[in-house]
Amino acid sequence: MTDIQAVMTRVTRTEMVGEHLVRVSVAGAELWNLPWGPAGPGPRADAYFKVLIPAPGCEHVAVDTSDMSHWRQEFLSRPESERGWIRTYTLRDARVLTGGFRDPTEHVPEMDIDVVVHEDEDHGGLGPGAKWGSELSPGDTVQLMVPSASGTWWAGWDEQRALNNQVVVAGDETALPAAAAIVDCVDRSVSLRAGTADKSGAPQSLHVAVEVPTEGDATLSAGPAVLSRGVERDGEIHLTLESGTELTWTWLTRGTTSERNERLESWLRQELEGHVVTARHAASSCEEGEEESGDFVWATADAAGQGPYWFLAAESSAVKSLRRMCVSHGVRKTDISFMGYWKRGRATE
Ligand SMILES: Cc1cc2nc3c(=O)[nH]c(=O)nc-3n(C[C@H](O)[C@H](O)[C@H](O)COP(=O)(O)OP(=O)(O)OC[C@H]3O[C@@H](n4cnc5c(N)ncnc54)[C@H](O)[C@@H]3O)c2cc1C
Numbered sequence: 001m002t003d004i005q006a007v008m009t010r011v012t013r014t015e016m017v018g019e020h021l022v023r024v025s026v027a028g029a030e031l032w033n034l035p036w037g038p039a040g041p042g043p044r045a046d047a048y049f050k051v052l053i054p055a056p057g058c059e060h061v062a063v064d065t066s067d068m069s070h071w072r073q074e075f076l077s078r079p080e081s082e083r084g085w086i087r088t089y090t091l092r093d094a095r096v097l098t099g100g101f102r103d104p105t106e107h108v109p110e111m112d113i114d115v116v117v118h119e120d121e122d123h124g125g126l127g128p129g130a131k132w133g134s135e136l137s138p139g140d141t142v143q144l145m146v147p148s149a150s151g152t153w154w155a156g157w158d159e160q161r162a163l164n165n166q167v168v169v170a171g172d173e174t175a176l177p178a179a180a181a182i183v184d185c186v187d188r189s190v191s192l193r194a195g196t197a198d199k200s201g202a203p204q205s206l207h208v209a210v211e212v213p214t215e216g217d218a219t220l221s222a223g224p225a226v227l228s229r230g231v232e233r234d235g236e237i238h239l240t241l242e243s244g245t246e247l248t249w250t251w252l253t254r255g256t257t258s259e260r261n262e263r264l265e266s267w268l269r270q271e272l273e274g275h276v277v278t279a280r281h282a283a284s285s286c287e288e289g290e291e292e293s294g295d296f297v298w299a300t301a302d303a304a305g306q307g308p309y310w311f312l313a314a315e316s317s318a319v320k321s322l323r324r325m326c327v328s329h330g331v332r333k334t335d336i337s338f339m340g341y342w343k344r345g346r347a348t349e
Pocket residue numbers: 048087088089090091113114115116117118119120121122126127128129130131173174175177178340341342343344345346347348349
């Protein structure tokens with residue numbers, strides 16, 4: 001028994017929700033087999049899955065579903081020209097769609113995937129994921145690797161850690177879908193655990209900043225649904241969520257004048273200065289050698305921790321630098337989740 005399964009879906013619609021962000025909506029009866037729980041299809045904070053992108057000329061990526069414990073090894077053993085690509089994307093939102101593809105009375109889950117249409121900053125051209133997202137049309141098939149119905153959502157977000165706490169979320173455009181889904185779930189009190197509506201999951205405050213390429217990416221449709229209810233003050237959007245959480249949402253645009261991560265770093269510095277860090281122990285524990293090395297930059301906060309919860313997701317070196325800044329301001333490493341969503345100059349599964 002493995003906790004992963006391959007499901008086949010079809011594109012229902014695509015829409016540019018930002019200058020560099022395309023929303024791909026996919027639906028299909030096989031999506032019922034996800035761990036929605038009694039709450040049914042809807043957003044799940046920071047839940048992610050894998051998309052299987054076929055090689056040119058192939059309709060699907062061949063997956064031997066009879067033994068899912070070996071699918072990845074089997075996939076990687078094939079020649080690159082045949083196998084296609086695996087890429088990771090976030091479940092931005094979901095719902096039940098009435099009127100399936102053939103039967104107007106059918107009810108099937110529909111999920112939104114927000115794909116950043118990025119250029120390779122070093123070599124030019126679109127990565128396979130960006131190209132895939134920007135070329136899809138309604139009716140195209142989309143193959144996903146998702147958790148099985150009896151499993152749990154894959155997510156870096158720890159709602160227990162966020163409970164009654166001060167939470168800071170900082171990310172780049174690839175983490176915008178995760179940040180927006182987190183806000184939607186806190187607002188609607190939707191839990192990642194068994195999909196139950198769980199009022200206890202509410203943070204006291206949620207300060208979110210997302211750095212996006214241009215003003216055209218800081219749109220109401222790309223952000224969480226609640227932003228339209230917010231009040232803008234000094235470049236920040238403020239509102240009290242249905243859960244009672246005080247939300248502050250900040251769009252940071254790089255435009256042509258800022259380097260990647262520059263605006264996020266200066267926002268985080270201000271945020272850190274506004275926080276009372278109770279245990280000023282950590283400056284000495286931020287030695288370089290301890291940081292993650294290699295491709296995988298991913299560590300989650302200690303589930304039993306008590307201090308404010310810092311959730312950082314962006315390009316790998318950017319996120320390491322954000323985490324270093326937190327630690328040098330006295331934040332305990334165990335209060336920080338930091339996740340490299342992609343790595344500059346390298347393809348990332
Ligand atoms: C848990 C998780 C959730 C994620 N959710 C989302 C999501 O919802 N939406 C989303 O768009 N991405 C998301 N990502 C990031 C996405 O998986 C990567 O950006 C991935 O590299 C894109 O694949 P690609 O084929 O387009 O580029 P790749 O083939 O991986 O890379 C090609 C080149 O493009 C560069 N590159 C990759 N991504 C970017 C970028 N965004 N901007 C600039 N250069 C880039 C690489 O460094 C490389 O040089 C997520 C990643 C993780 C780990």
